[in-house]
């Protein structure tokens with residue numbers, strides 16, 4: 186029943202699709218003392234309750250080796266919700282209803298006996314609150330621990346087989362694996378323990394409204410799809426720029442780097458949504474089939490390509506961050522040129538860049554259309570000024586869509602300039618979009634996989650990027666540096682200049 190949607194007709198108005206409600210369940214969070222729980226998961230659950238989207242009956246059980254008593258933990262979470270919730274100030278009545286359903290269990294994921302203890306806490310809470318026993322396990326822990334937790338959950342009978350009257354599902358956070366081999370290994374373990382329908386690989390980019398809108402924009406309008414191909418598009422730029430540096434995450438980041446942190450997951454998903462064919466239906470597996478097909482069409486990157494088409498760099502000062510090795514060669518920036526070998530995209534370069542410590546926070550996809558075939562407007566100087574049309578899907582922070590086109594500059598002479606037509610979510614819808622984690626948690630409770638990565642797609646994304654990781658890891662030369670607060674290294678500009686193109690300015 187995954188992805189089931191209820192069609193609601195509102196009188197003479199347009200038909201809207203509403204997803205089915207979430208079923209009563211117990212949410213068990215592993216790694217509950219970490220940042221993810223405090224900044225994202227718990228504020229998201231609180232807001233879902235506030236919006237009336239949580240099931241009537243639910244409970245949250247936090248587990249880790251160092252979690253405090255439930256009372257103390259609720260106080261800590263209240264602080265986090267006041268700080269990180271998208272809605273402020275905290276609604277006391279909602280908070281009370283939420284806090285009453287929070288429990289804790291001190292447990293070590295590596296100690297099999299502790300799962301018996303956890304099982305007791307879960308059963309006690311379920312009985313007390315009249316819950317039916319549906320369970321959502323959220324693994325907010327590093328991927329290296331997933332297999333241990335999964336095996337122990339199974340050994341302690343905390344996972345139900347598929348087809349049971351009650352369900353159990355497991356949500357894991359990206360990165361799913363460290364490279365292709367470890368992702369495959371992890372997937373094999375998962376497959377031994379649970380069914381693919383029970384695993385939810387979370388990539389929070391897929392929960393963003395603007396990312397979800399890519400498919401609606403492409404397939405809910407008739408004017409864009411006919412020109413969404415090699416005949417009209419010159420090239421595509423995908424950017425994920427962050428002004429933040431690695432902050433307090435130096436140790437994690439130094440072992441991860443930009444490609445694993447955001448390209449293999451977030452940007453490969455965004456690329457797939459922008460370039461895939463129309464799915465047969467809007468159901469989860471039809472969409473995931475098309476994304477996988479697109480990822481399979483990405484041209485393999487060879488070692489020789491890494492030297493010419495990939496730029497890796499580090500922001501100056503990165504190696505002084507806490508937890509980062511003084512001799513680190515971990516890239517904090519990458520720019521690369523990719524190709525899609527299929528009928529729609531043959532010959533259209535896709536430039537992807539991502540980095541930390543840059544001039545602005547800016548995630549967007551820009552579709553550059555081809556230049557006009559012939560200029561009618563007299564002088565060489567005017568013709569030179571005519572820029573190609575660019576359609577920009579602004580994912581964040583200024584969520585919207587912009588179209589650049591040429592326009593006569595008012596006045597007597599025939600002078601042409603570029604103007605931009607802008608749609609902004611904030612102005613049009615007058616309310617803050619949901620946080621990605623709200624949507625993802627709700628969908629996991631509904632059993633809808635549409636916004637979660639599937640095994641084949643995830644492994645394919647690793648497979649495409651592996652040669653780059655291997656080349657970097659076998660290299661010895663120091664990486665080029667870029668100034669913090671800049672647009673990135675000069676080498677990345679050169680990558681496009683060589684092709685007669687330029688990056689869109691950040692911000």
Ligand code: BG6
Pocket residue numbers: 427446447548
């Ligand atoms: C995470 C990365 O997945 O995404 C972080 O691990 C990054 O390094 C973050 O900062 C960016 O997310 P967002 O939603 O702020 O673009």
